Amino acid sequence: MVHLWVRSEARAHEERVGLTSQGAAKLIGAGFRVTVEESAQRILPVADYAGAGCEIAPEFSWVDAPDDAIIFGLKELPEDGTPLRHRHIMFGHAYKGQPAGQILLGRFKAGGGTLLDLEYLTDADGRRVAAFGYWAGYAGAAVSLMCWVSQQQGGIAGAVRAYPSANHMLAELQQSLVNLGTQRPTALIIGALGRVGTGAADLCQAMGVATRKWDMEETAHGGPFPEVLAHDIFLNCILARPGTPVFVPASAKVAARDLSVIGDIACDPDSDFSPIKVYDRTTTWEAPALRVHERPVLDVTAIDNLPSMLPAESSEDFAEQLLPHLLTLNAPDQGVWGRAKACFDRAVG
Structure with a gap:
């Protein structure tokens, strides 16, 4: 029997979960044992999981879970240095x-x-089987627009928060734009045809932002990309990897430009392959904008758990994508799990 243990998230502002109660019921129906930890911040109530037949465990008790339990969470574990046996x-x-x-x-x-890394859970063609990308793009474009609005008001973006739904966020953002009158920014999206880019483009369209959409064809020449500097907002929706070109060089800080907000939605600043060279650390919910240059102003926003701003929609979407693959955990050396294990073995080898 496969024992899947859904842990509580230790990170602040992380309300998402990768398994809904409906999905848990399907796993139990397929012969799985499912344990779900209590959580002070999870968007979906633990009572729903209990009603689906899950065992309920105290928050953060996964450290004492049986050796054969598969611990399922989303974001980072507590950084206490303890060895990890599961x-x-x-x-x-x-x-x-x-x-x-x-x-x-x-x-x-x-x-x-x-480690069975969700980012490296791929099909036979190398395509990820489950991702939060759409909602990362949607929320990332929203935060970038919030940064731009704050600039127009002579300030820097304040704290962001989670919303009960995407409609709540849209209404608040639309009102902030209305307060500016008719002024609207222009945006350039790189990676516009992927999940992340599609979400970013949909948000921009909903807010009436004139948007230029680029993907592999437009970036194949490898740069430089002066067009990035000719837009008010640049949204990077491409994961850093070997061979990724530099979209924003360090010299962009002092270059002549219209660019004033970079939304690094892919958000991998400490990677060796980061295509954004004007900053070196992620930003936070409390301080979403990092000002990297004053005159002309340039802010970078790079929050690495953006979909948690819309925890209900993003959790349900991701859980639906992942469930068919969770159902194959009884064959952990095959398919997506076998490929994920191979990635881990190469990394530690």
Whole structure:
């Protein structure tokens, strides 16, 4: 029997979950054992999971889970340095040279556990089988627009928050634009045909932002890309990887430009392959904008759990994509899980 243990998220502002109660019921019906931890911040109530037949465990009790339990979460584990003995399904952010990722891999190696990284859960053609990308793009474009609005008011963007629904966020953002009158920015999206870019483009369209959409064809020449500097907002929706061109060089800070907001939605600033060279750290919900230059002003927003601003929609969407693959965990050395395990083995080897 496969034992899937859905842990509570330790990170602040992380209300998402990768399994709904309806999905849990399907797993239990297929012979799985499902344990769900209580959570002070999860968007979906634990009572729904209990009603679906799940076992309920105290918050953060996964550390004492049976050895054969597969621990399923989304964002990072507490950084306490303890060895990790379980199999973990999560976003590890550990395979691109990230310093924190190297520490995480060391913990797995010390404990004999395994990371099954959700970012590397792919089909036979290398395409990810489940992603939060659409809602990351949607929320990331919204935060970028909030940064631009704050600039027009002579300030810098204040704290962001989670919304009960996308419609609540749209209404608030639309009102802030109305307060500016007829002024609207222009935007350039790179990676516009992917999940992330589609979400970003949909948000821009909903807000009446004139948007230029680029994808592989427009970036194949490898740069430079002066068009980025000719738009008020640049939205990067391409994951950093070997061969990714530089879209915003360090010299952009002092260059002649219209660009005043960079939304690095892919958000991988400490990767060796980051295409945005004007900043070196993520931003936060409390301080979403990092001002990297004063005159002319240039802000970068790079929040690495954007979909949690819309936790209900993003959780339901992601869980629906992932469920068919969770149902194959009884064959962990095959298919998507076998490929994810191979990525881990290469990283620690």
